[in-house]
Amino acid sequence: MTISDLRNVRVDLAVRSSWNIGFFAAGLTFCSFATVVAVYVPLDVAKIYWLVGTFFIFPVAVLASRILGVDPFSRGNQLGEFVGHTHLPVPAFLPLTTRNPRTPR
Numbered sequence: 396m397t398i399s400d401l402r403n404v405r406v407d408l409a410v411r412s413s414w415n416i417g418f419f420a421a422g423l424t425f426c427s428f429a430t431v432v433a434v435y436v437p438l439d440v441a442k443i444y445w446l447v448g449t450f451f452i453f454p455v456a457v458l459a460s461r462i463l464g465v466d467p468f469s470r471g472n473q474l475g476e477f478v479g480h481t482h483l484p485v486p487a488f489l490p491l492t493t494r495n496p497r498t499p500r
Contacts, residue, residue: 404474411469417460418467421452424459 396404425448432444460467469475 401474404472408469408472408475411466411472412460412475413463413465415467416463417458417465418456420459420463421456424455425449425452 428448429445432441432448436444457467468479
């Protein structure tokens with residue numbers, strides 16, 4: 396693949412996904428949610444709400460992309476598919492507990 400081919404693939408990816416506007420909308424929604432929860436809910440309960448809220452970022456991003464009429468997965472674009480495959484193992488590295496390992500039980 397030459398530099399001009401890569402440039403064409405990048406432009407195609409940006410056009411298809413509309414610069415990932417759905418993911419931006421989902422991130423903005425979550426940040427707004429986290430701010431409201433931080434103001435009105437005690438910290439111990441807010442941590443749980445924030446954790447549960449993070450699981451809704453991806454579905455909200457896909458829903459927002461569908462509503463806005465863009466392709467969130469950039470099907471058919473080599474660069475988009477490559478990025479999707481490289482992000483596939485990310486959930487395996489998420490922490491399963493919020494307990495600090497240094498604190499005694």
